[in-house]
Amino acid sequence: MSLAKPFNTRPLYQQVADEFVSRIINRTWAPGQLIENEAEIARSLGISLGTVRKAFDILTENKLLERHQGKGTIVVDFEGDKMRSRFSNIADRSGNRVSGEVVIGEVDLVLPRPDVVERLQVNERTPVLAFERRRTHLGRLFMVEDVFLRVPSHPSTMGADEMRRLASAGWTGQDIATYKIEKIGSTLASETDRQAYGLGGETALLTLDRVIYSYQNRALELRIARCDLGDDLDYQAD
Missing domain, CATH: 3.40.1410.10 (Chorismate lyase-like)
Known part of the structure; x- marks a missing residue:
């Protein structure tokens, strides 16, 4: 799968983060879903593990993903009561x-x-x-x-x-x-x-x-x- 677009000068990890956000928006990654690990995603996209980790860091910082030790990474339910009230x-x-x-x-x-x-x-x-x-x-x-x-x-x-x-x-x-x-x-x-x-x-x-x-x-x-x-x-x- 190719993430790069013509004339896209943004770092690859940011392009990967954009792709992950798109998956959340279109429900490929549904709220509450436990997603595959970083190594599996890196292999499927044909990119380095470090690039995927940087993209995950961006989404975690923006509270779109939650990492749980020993369990994995979960998509935040941004339509739930807790997330809806975060702007209040x-x-x-x-x-x-x-x-x-x-x-x-x-x-x-x-x-x-x-x-x-x-x-x-x-x-x-x-x-x-x-x-x-x-x-x-x-x-x-x-x-x-x-x-x-x-x-x-x-x-x-x-x-x-x-x-x-x-x-x-x-x-x-x-x-x-x-x-x-x-x-x-x-x-x-x-x-x-x-x-x-x-x-x-x-x-x-x-x-x-x-x-x-x-x-x-x-x-x-x-x-x-x-x-x-x-x-x-x-x-x-x-």
């Missing part, structure tokens, strides 16, 4: 990260406004999915997010069902996210926010401006959130 800095009183129960509003395919173009690094004529995402914890609404999501090629062919599926899957349906860049702030609750959260008078809300990035540093999703953490939740910096 909201925690309960026990310190557990909280991603909440999610409800998605109406999903539209729109041309991105200038700030979305800049943050998602997309062309202004490239449609993105736009929708509202609400998160609750123990039945209480604590976050309302305006979400802008990259979509696959040829988005004009997507129907309503496919758009909603992608909105529900988020970046997990297209790529693997490994880190976020987040800015925090505050704002006064709008009338819409006060109605949503059941607030009275002038109330300050925590704001979170987050961009989720892929393994290859590609912006996948922009989240602009307004949060009412109440007495049972806290924001914990990384």
Whole structure:
């Protein structure tokens, strides 16, 4: 199997890591799967054991693989509750990260406004999915997010069902996210926010401006959130 592509000047171990990420995305390596050992993979690809180990190191550092002494290497379940909440800095009183129960509003395919173009690094004529995402914890609404999501090629062919599926899957349906860049702030609750959260008078809300990035540093999703953490939740910096 040849991994190298014409004019690809990236080190071979990075190309191998890209191949492994592709296997995880397309489920050739399924979440929770125990994969073959490094020596077997090296033989099957016709490359050195050291190259495979460097590629495994990259995926382990990005929390896509887990090495277990005496057991082998396992693909992380990046769709599980633990991995879904890893981009959340909201925690309960026990310190557990909280991603909440999610409800998605109406999903539209729109041309991105200038700030979305800049943050998602997309062309202004490239449609993105736009929708509202609400998160609750123990039945209480604590976050309302305006979400802008990259979509696959040829988005004009997507129907309503496919758009909603992608909105529900988020970046997990297209790529693997490994880190976020987040800015925090505050704002006064709008009338819409006060109605949503059941607030009275002038109330300050925590704001979170987050961009989720892929393994290859590609912006996948922009989240602009307004949060009412109440007495049972806290924001914990990384």
